[in-house]
Amino acid sequence: MANALNATLAKRSRNGAVLAGSAAAAMAGMALWNTYRARKVEREHPPRGRFVAVDGTRLHYLEKGRGAASSLSPW
Numbered sequence: 001m002a003n004a005l006n007a008t009l010a011k012r013s014r015n016g017a018v019l020a021g022s023a024a025a026a027m028a029g030m031a032l033w034n035t036y037r038a039r040k041v042e043r044e045h046p047p048r049g050r051f052v053a054v055d056g057t058r059l060h061y062l063e064k065g066r067g068a069a070s071s072l073s074p075w
Contacts, residue, residue, distance in 0.1 A: 047060055048062060049061055049062035049063070050062075050063075
């Protein structure tokens, strides 16, 4: 009886390991695909405008309109 129980538990443990490994491989594959597609889209559609660093964060902005930029800020 104990041998049968141990065999069943070992089989479930192997199935769980296979399932966890498969899930990890699938997530890694999806992450690689997402990175590939994001880089492809960024190459095909480069950003218009300029980038500026503010407090260590890179921000993208697009100037529109005519004349000098106003020094008044709502912030």
